[in-house]
Amino acid sequence: MTMPPPSSSPLLRAERLGMTFDANGSGFPVRALAEVSLDVARGAFVVLVGPSGCGKSTLLRLLAGLESPTEGRALLDGAPIAAPQRRISLIFQQANLMPWRCVRANVLLPLELAGVPAAERQARAAEMIALVGLTGFEEAYPAELSGGMAQRVAIARGLAARPEVLLMDEPFAALDALTRERLSLDILQVWAATRQTILMVTHNISEAVLLADEVLVMSPRPGRIVRRVPIPLPRPRTLDLLYSPALGELAGQVRAAIEQEF
Numbered sequence: 001m002t003m004p005p006p007s008s009s010p011l012l013r014a015e016r017l018g019m020t021f022d023a024n025g026s027g028f029p030v031r032a033l034a035e036v037s038l039d040v041a042r043g044a045f046v047v048l049v050g051p052s053g054c055g056k057s058t059l060l061r062l063l064a065g066l067e068s069p070t071e072g073r074a075l076l077d078g079a080p081i082a083a084p085q086r087r088i089s090l091i092f093q094q095a096n097l098m099p100w101r102c103v104r105a106n107v108l109l110p111l112e113l114a115g116v117p118a119a120e121r122q123a124r125a126a127e128m129i130a131l132v133g134l135t136g137f138e139e140a141y142p143a144e145l146s147g148g149m150a151q152r153v154a155i156a157r158g159l160a161a162r163p164e165v166l167l168m169d170e171p172f173a174a175l176d177a178l179t180r181e182r183l184s185l186d187i188l189q190v191w192a193a194t195r196q197t198i199l200m201v202t203h204n205i206s207e208a209v210l211l212a213d214e215v216l217v218m219s220p221r222p223g224r225i226v227r228r229v230p231i232p233l234p235r236p237r238t239l240d241l242l243y244s245p246a247l248g249e250l251a252g253q254v255r256a257a258i259e260q261e262f
């Protein structure tokens, strides 16, 4: 008897992606990324770390289909990612909420754009707002929210259209340390509830280890992936883990890989 082959093809893949910016041929091309190859399996939580300016945001924009690479290709389920698509959502460092729309209306926006019927839209927005812990704040406007709350709204909005892949570019960077810790654990709960595939960028090494199945370390510009550190810590993960020797050991490995590149 033969076993069926394991489903080994990754949901998200970068094949030798390269990106050189040559702003209108000014003669000073900037090579932001060089030969970045990575695979993210369906349902995985992968975190990317690397020095500022190494091309992390560029990589996420290529994977989101917002820009086209100058070399290589980005694939979703084996098909080239040529334009933004509903199956992939990108959450930025800044919440970028529409100030004239209340929390509910901000979360509804992508559902309106996707043509989801009104009743279903309302139900899904309520579900996403509950998932990020903002029930009761549906009528509040962005100016009335703290930074952490605004970022929760941005996450709810990013999740509303039920993307299969969630790309997050330093989503907690604008937050204070305590809010950041709390929100990162909330993201783990959301991930457990939605079974999404996540690729997240952060500067914070402990946060990367706390969240990830695997941490990818990038070199300084032009960015390449120089080390893959698997994170075998058990789940569900809790804040206690953040200060544990096991996490400290893995964070040390990631830090050493980053420092080796300088």
Ligand SMILES: Nc1ncnc2c1ncn2[C@@H]1O[C@H](COP(=O)(O)OP(=O)(O)O)[C@@H](O)[C@H]1O
Pocket: 021, 022, 023, 030, 031, 032, 051, 052, 053, 054, 055, 056, 057, 058, 059, 221
């Ligand atoms: N649109 C652009 N035009 C020209 N250069 C860019 C553009 N976007 C990014 N870069 C350059 O590419 C490099 C990588 O940028 P970025 O992806 O933002 O890095 P990171 O997110 O890791 O800090 C930087 O040198 C940056 O100046």
Ligand SMILES: [Mg+2]
Pocket: 056, 057, 058, 169
């Ligand atoms: Mg960036």
